[in-house]
Amino acid sequence: MLPLINRAFIIRLNHIFHYGTFNPNKKSSWCMKLFKFLLIFSINVLLIYSLNTRLVIKDIPIPPLGKFLDPAQGFWQNSEHDSLGYATSINIDGLKDSVSVTYDKNGVPHIYAQNNHDLYMAQGFIIAQHRLWQMEFQTHAAAGRVSEIIGKGGLAFDRLQRRKGMSYGAEVTYKAMQKDPFVNSCIKAYADGVNAYIQSLSYQQLPIEYKLLGYEPEEWTPMKSALILEYMIDALTGHDDDFENSNALNLFGLETFNFLFPEKLPRMVPVIPSGNENPWDFQKVNATPPATDLPTDLIKNILPKPDPDNGSNNWAVSGNKTASGKPILCNDTHLGLNLPSLWFMIQLSSPEVNVYGFTFTGAAGVTIGFNDSIAWGFTNAPRDNRDWYKITFQGSSANKYKYNDQWIPTKKRIEAIKIRGAETYYDTVVNTRQGPVVYDKSFGDHDAKKNYALRWIGHDPSMVQKALLELNKGKNYDDYLKAIEHWDAPPQNIVFASTSGDIALRVQGQYVAKWPGQGKFLMDGNNPLHEWQQEIPKDQNPYQYNPERNFVSSANQPSVDSLYPYWVYNSSQEHYRNRIINRELNKMSQITVEDMMKLQVNSYSILPEETLPILLDSIHLEGLSQKEIKALQQLQEWNYEYKVESYAPTYFQAWWKQFMICLWDEFNKSNVALTSPDEFTTTYIIKNFPDYKFIDVDSTDKQESLTELINYAFKKSQKDLSEWQQSTGLDTKWGNYKGTFIKHLADLGGSLAGFSRYNIQVDGVADAINSTKRNHGPSQRFIVEMTSPPQAYVIYPGGQSGNPGSILYDNMINDWRDGKYLPVIFTGFNRRENDQMIYSQQLKP
Amino acid sequence: MKLLQILALIIAGYIAGLFYPFWSMAILAFIIGFLFNLNGWVSFFSGFIAIFLLWGIHAFWIDYETSSQLTNKVAPLFSSNNYKLIFITATIGGLVGAFSTLSGTFFRNLFRKKRSNAYYQ
Numbered sequence: 001m002l003p004l005i006n007r008a009f010i011i012r013l014n015h016i017f018h019y020g021t022f023n024p025n026k027k028s029s030w031c032m033k034l035f036k037f038l039l040i041f042s043i044n045v046l047l048i049y050s051l052n053t054r055l056v057i058k059d060i061p062i063p064p065l066g067k068f069l070d071p072a073q074g075f076w077q078n079s080e081h082d083s084l085g086y087a088t089s090i091n092i093d094g095l096k097d098s099v100s101v102t103y104d105k106n107g108v109p110h111i112y113a114q115n116n117h118d119l120y121m122a123q124g125f126i127i128a129q130h131r132l133w134q135m136e137f138q139t140h141a142a143a144g145r146v147s148e149i150i151g152k153g154g155l156a157f158d159r160l161q162r163r164k165g166m167s168y169g170a171e172v173t174y175k176a177m178q179k180d181p182f183v184n185s186c187i188k189a190y191a192d193g194v195n196a197y198i199q200s201l202s203y204q205q206l207p208i209e210y211k212l213l214g215y216e217p218e219e220w221t222p223m224k225s226a227l228i229l230e231y232m233i234d235a236l237t238g239h240d241d242d243f244e245n246s247n248a249l250n251l252f253g254l255e256t257f258n259f260l261f262p263e264k265l266p267r268m269v270p271v272i273p274s275g276n277e278n279p280w281d282f283q284k285v286n287a288t289p290p291a292t293d294l295p296t297d298l299i300k301n302i303l304p305k306p307d308p309d310n311g312s313n314n315w316a317v318s319g320n321k322t323a324s325g326k327p328i329l330c331n332d333t334h335l336g337l338n339l340p341s342l343w344f345m346i347q348l349s350s351p352e353v354n355v356y357g358f359t360f361t362g363a364a365g366v367t368i369g370f371n372d373s374i375a376w377g378f379t380n381a382p383r384d385n386r387d388w389y390k391i392t393f394q395g396s397s398a399n400k401y402k403y404n405d406q407w408i409p410t411k412k413r414i415e416a417i418k419i420r421g422a423e424t425y426y427d428t429v430v431n432t433r434q435g436p437v438v439y440d441k442s443f444g445d446h447d448a449k450k451n452y453a454l455r456w457i458g459h460d461p462s463m464v465q466k467a468l469l470e471l472n473k474g475k476n477y478d479d480y481l482k483a484i485e486h487w488d489a490p491p492q493n494i495v496f497a498s499t500s501g502d503i504a505l506r507v508q509g510q511y512v513a514k515w516p517g518q519g520k521f522l523m524d525g526n527n528p529l530h531e532w533q534q535e536i537p538k539d540q541n542p543y544q545y546n547p548e549r550n551f552v553s554s555a556n557q558p559s560v561d562s563l564y565p566y567w568v569y570n571s572s573q574e575h576y577r578n579r580i581i582n583r584e585l586n587k588m589s590q591i592t593v594e595d596m597m598k599l600q601v602n603s604y605s606i607l608p609e610e611t612l613p614i615l616l617d618s619i620h621l622e623g624l625s626q627k628e629i630k631a632l633q634q635l636q637e638w639n640y641e642y643k644v645e646s647y648a649p650t651y652f653q654a655w656w657k658q659f660m661i662c663l664w665d666e667f668n669k670s671n672v673a674l675t676s677p678d679e680f681t682t683t684y685i686i687k688n689f690p691d692y693k694f695i696d697v698d699s700t701d702k703q704e705s706l707t708e709l710i711n712y713a714f715k716k717s718q719k720d721l722s723e724w725q726q727s728t729g730l731d732t733k734w735g736n737y738k739g740t741f742i743k744h745l746a747d748l749g750g751s752l753a754g755f756s757r758y759n760i761q762v763d764g765v766a767d768a769i770n771s772t773k774r775n776h777g778p779s780q781r782f783i784v785e786m787t788s789p790p791q792a793y794v795i796y797p798g799g800q801s802g803n804p805g806s807i808l809y810d811n812m813i814n815d816w817r818d819g820k821y822l823p824v825i826f827t828g829f830n831r832r833e834n835d836q837m838i839y840s841q842q843l844k845p
Numbered sequence: 846m847k848l849l850q851i852l853a854l855i856i857a858g859y860i861a862g863l864f865y866p867f868w869s870m871a872i873l874a875f876i877i878g879f880l881f882n883l884n885g886w887v888s889f890f891s892g893f894i895a896i897f898l899l900w901g902i903h904a905f906w907i908d909y910e911t912s913s914q915l916t917n918k919v920a921p922l923f924s925s926n927n928y929k930l931i932f933i934t935a936t937i938g939g940l941v942g943a944f945s946t947l948s949g950t951f952f953r954n955l956f957r958k959k960r961s962n963a964y965y966q
Contacts, residue, residue: 030955037951044875044944048868051937066941069934071903072862075919076934079911203866208915212922754918805915 054214056151056421063212067203078208078805083107084839086129092196094121095845101126102837104825107800107808110347110837112829119350120186120364122843124193127344127361128220131802132197133207134340135361136217137745139224142231143167144417149213151420159427160303162415163438164238166230169458174226176461183466186364187222194220208804209746225465228362233458235335236490237385238306241571243299243452244675246522250296251672260677260694263569264562265684269582271381271493271507271554272542274563282540284565289515290529295390295522301445302673303438307776308572309766310335312379313600314495315553315581316503318546322591327497327786330596331368331377332778334771337742339756339810341798343367343780348472349829355472356792356826358780365469368782370792372828373475373499375784378492379554381507382570385457385491387519389434392526393451398430398440401451402526408433434525435459453525455532460510462489477502477545484508485538493554499786505552506543507559511536516567536566551585554578555769575680576606576767593793596783601770601819603642603763608652611683612638615655618710628718642765644735649765653737654721659713665697679767735761740772742797742813744804755804760797762817770819783821789828793821847891850881854895854942859903867938870896871945878949888950889943896942901935 051066068074084103097114099122104110109126113119127135140146144161146154161167177183198217210216249257272278312333319325335342343358348366357369368377393410394400400407411431418424430437432453439445439452463486470483480496484506487494491509496502512532523530542560544552555578560568584599616636621629631651638648656679661668663686664676677685685692690706697704704712721732730736740762744755764770764777771777780796797816801808815822825836854877858870874892883891908916908927916927923930 033951033954037948037955040944040951041948044871044941044948047944048871048941051941052866052868065937066867069900069904069937070862070867071900071907071934071938072859073867075915076904076907079907079915081910208919752922754921804918805911807914 061151061213064214067214068211073204075208075211075805077204078211078803080801080803080806083807086839086841088840089842089844090125090200091844092121092125092193093845094192094196095843097845099843101841101843102832102834103839103841104836105838106345106822106825107811108345108347108825110825110827110832111349112832113348113350116350116352117185117189119348119353120189121193121196123346123348123359123364124190124195124220125197125843126193126346126841127359128194128197130800131340131344131361132194132217133209134745134802135194135224135228136220137209138231139227139362142170142227142234144415147417147419147425149215149420152422155417155419155425158417159415159425159443160438162417162427163429163436163443164234164454165436165456165459166234167227167415168413168436169233169456169460169462170223170226170230172459172461173229173463174223176463177222177226177465180463180466183463183469184222186469187225187465190225190364191220191222207802212752213746225363228360229462229464230458232360233462233490235306235310236380236492237382237457239308239310239382239572240305240384240386240388240519241675242384242386242388242519242522243302244673245520245571246294247298247672247674248667249294249521250298251674260681260685262681262684265681267579268558268561268573268575269579270561271505271557271559271578272544274561277544277547278542280563280565282537282565284540285513285534285536287513287515287518287533288529289518290527293524295524297390297450297522298672299439299445299450299522300671300673303444307336309771309773309776310380311382311556311574311771312377313553313555313577313581313769313771314377314379314493314505315551315585316495316497316505317585317588317591318503318550319501320550321585321589322785324592324785324787326499327501327503328591328593328596328783329370329375329377329495329497329503329786330600330781330783331379331495332600332771332781333368333378334777335779337740337775337777337779337797339742339744339798339804340802341779341796343796343798344800345794345796347827349827351829353473354828356824358782358794358796363465363468365465365472367468368780369472370784370786370790370826371472371474372789374471374477374480375497375786375790375792376471376474376480377495377782379495380556381491381493381509381554381559382556382572383491383511383559384514384519384569384571385489387434387455387532388522389432389453389455389525389530390522391430391432391434391437391451391453393430396448398437398451401430401432403433404528405526410437432525434531452522457489457491457510460489464488464490476500477504480504481506493559495552495554497784497786499788499790501786502546503550503552504543504545505554507541507554508538509541510538511541511566514567514569517569518567520569520571540566549586553581553585555581571675572678573680575678577769577771579606580604580769593783593785593791597793597819597821599769600778600781600783601763603765603768603770604640605642605765605767606640607656607679607683607767608638608640608649611656611679611686612640612652614683614686615659615710615714618707619714620707620711624715628715631718641763642734642738642768642770643763644733644738644761646734647732649734650721650732650737651717653765654717655714658717658720659710662697662709662713662716663695665699666694735759735763738765738772739774740777741775742810743775757810757813760813760817763819778816781816781821784824789826792824792826794824795821847881847883847887850877850883850891850946851895851898853877854892854946855899858896858899858942862899862903868941870899870938871941874942874945875949875952878946878951879953880949882953883946883950885947885950889947892946893939893943895946897935897939899942900938901931904931904934 144158357366488510556574557578784792
């Protein structure tokens with residue numbers, strides 16, 4: 001057996017094993033044998049136990065190695081031999097009838113069910129089959145339950161989620177959903193489908209993330225459909241700059257604040273312009289403004305907020321502008337780029353509904369898509385949907401707080417946060433009329449005097465699930481309007497097109513009628529007039545229906561101009577994508593789907609168009625190196641397109657960023673949180689007020705001019721780029737410098753790098769229509785021409801499968817990167833086109 | 846050469862692995878260690894080699910058949926490449942197999958009246 005080992009050596013070792021000693025003559029006692037057995041057996045048990053258990057060694061979690069590496073049950077079993085290796089015939093308790101699921105070559109399931117119950121049950125089952133880990137993880141994240149999975153590293157995140165009122169909001173929404181029999185039956189059927197899948201799983205079939213992190217899926221509840229919605233509400237309405245605004249106001253005064261953070265500037269074009277088509281002839285709901293002063297707190301630590309660039313592009317052109325004479329609708333949604341992808345493509349077909357599109361994993365129906373008659377899509381319609389109130393507690397117990405100069409009792413909600421490998425953490429969240437107190441002595445600024453309550457649209461019930469399910473069935477413009485009456489949060493610009501030739505866009509959501517300035521800064525919790533008073537009736541929301549210009553469009557810019565009767569505010573406004581979209585659409589005629597594809601991946605940005613000439617005009621050439629002069633030449637020749645192979649975008653971005661840092665040095669304070677003016681306002685100021693006081697750099701004694709700043713910033717940026725090049729070993733072309741990557745949801749700082757995709761050479765920049773940043777960008781692209789039946793083209797940066805062991809995990813990334821699309825195979829309940837299908841599953845009762 | 850024991854463990858381990866967690870092969874290894882009359886080292890290495898081969902070949906086969914689709918992604922987690930990951934897998938399985946057969950052998954020894962002539966076999 002071991003020819004290499006000397007026989008004498010083996011015999012000698014045998015004596016040790018048999019007798020525990022070198023002496024072959026000494027007889028071993030039974031006790032010695034027992035000792036040997038117990039020793040080896042204990043080692044064995046300990047070995048198996050440790051290989052069957054997730055261990056944390058020096059804060060590094062180690063998966064249960066034996067379980068994980070076992071080729072018969074562990075991660076190896078997640079390697080997929082075929083692209084669609086699912087069971088072909090499955091029995092599911094609770095189905096009323098057989099459901100047929102066929103897959104086209106894109107891996108898109110087409111579900112044909114005899115009734116709605118079976119349709120949504122099958123949807124739950126099929127989505128779970130593809131994306132179980134992701135859908136559970138996202139709802140855990142929404143509910144502030146990440147610590148249960150990853151341990152104490154998730155505690156701060158979980159506390160924030162709970163204090164913001166994520167679970168509370170989801171509960172309120174779930175209660176509202178339960179009151180609607182149709183919605184309730186759909187999310188219940190969906191949950192039953194997910195659970196049927198979970199129950200069918202053995203350890204061997206668990207998604208790899210469960211094996212890796214060492215836990216198992218729990219039961220799916222219909223409440224989780226509310227949690228996934230809350231997750232999106234947070235992503236799309238969870239940003240505000242109230243504290244930063246308050247700090248700036250208190251440091252610089254109102255006049256300077258208004259100059260640096262203007263609500264309106266020339267060149268801004270709203271989603272819905274006022275005019276003959278929109279005379280705003282309605283009776284406005286009034287909001288009574290207060291007379292009292294605002295709190296003068298200076299806040300240092302601002303809690304994490306979602307990316308303000310979470311947004312989208314959408315537009316629809318009427319048949320008058322297209323080659324086919326049919327409307328074309330386009331939508332791409334800009335969110336964090338993750339794997340498994342946020343979106344899943346699906347077709348749902350029953351005698352009552354036949355819809356295709358993108359769905360969230362966890363929500364019933366299709367979110368963005370089309371049916372035989374209509375198509376719709378979304379962009380975020382941001383307004384200030386979150387406001388903060390300074391709360392004064394009586395004493396230190398937080399049992400009472402001051403409201404309208406009286407002491408009112410608070411309500412306390414105890415949040416039990418389970419932590420893996422540690423004791424449960426109990427966080428007491430104090431609730432006031434305005435909302436939960438997020439910042440207090442134990443959280444946020446950790447200051448007993450800084451108690452700030454949050455009022456957020458996410459605390460109100462949302463019937464978006466109902467609106468979506470009805471949109472899925474809609475046949476015309478009236479159905480669309482009726483469906484989106486239920487749309488409240490997150491407020492969206494809902495674009496529409498129909499096969500009958502209509503196009504429309506409605507800014508829809510439950511907005512609050514605010515007095516001018518309300519909620520722009522930290523408000524006073526004592527003053528009843530600071531509270532949200534009345535809601536804007538939804539029929540007063542702005543909209544366009546078959547407008548004269550023959551197109552509608554939106555890109556997260558302000559929805560209206562100052563003629564709209566209500567005061568409308570949002571801290572981070574979009575200024576660039578919306579203008580390039582409108583500029584291009586205005587020019588275009590005889591539009592084809594290919595034109596729209598090119599437009600969606602257009603990488604032109606108006607920011608350098610408006611600022612680079614100012615920068616270049618101020619440059620002094622003397623004293624510059626050859627390399628710097630060459631960079632300037634490239635900038636001069638640049639056409640403002642952010643192409644991965646170009647260097648000019650890198651030079652410009654680095655220069656502009658450095659210039660902003662130098663210019664707004666007043667905003668870089670260690671003890672107060674501040675946000676500097678945005679790029680659009682900065683451009684306005686340097687063009688029109690080149691001698692403005694803030695242009696001087698504070699830290700130097702001399703008076704800097706704008707020209708000096710620009711020259712300094714250029715040299716500094718070139719130096720920084722050289723250092724970047726040396727430290728990364730990469731060339732400074734735009735694709736490398738931007739370094740777009742798509743991150744697996746559990747990849748923390750490269751811990752799961754193999755599951756993510758790094759260095760994706762994709763054109764574009766945040767301000768271009770192809771709005772790609774480092775880890776953020778178009779999470780899907782959708783184009784549909786409203787022929788009968790409609791013909792759609794889709795792509796997203798990922799794949800249908802959530803399993804890293806499947807080729808469908810990330811198979812669409814390259815096409816997404818290169819601006820290519822997949823033609824959609826859209827079938828019908830009685831038009832199944834089976835020749836296009838490559839795989840099928842039968843779900844049986 | 847204890848080919849019979851090794852083969853028995855490979856086959857039994859493979860079948861058990863289809864249905865039961867990885868430690869099912871440990872129980873089988875223990876039983877085989879108990880049933881066959883082996884000395885300590887032979888027992889240890891038989892167990893090691895059996896499971897090393899079973900896990901190694903199984904992992905290699907999956908890796909080969911799936912064009913390393915998943916191995917490529919998991920190997921970096923272990924700071925290794927695909928072959929090293931297969932080797933790590935096989936070694937961990939082998940260790941469990943080795944200690945389990947050895948436990949079985951030592952357990953058997955508890956019930957033996959006379960000195961075994963196992964190593965002369």
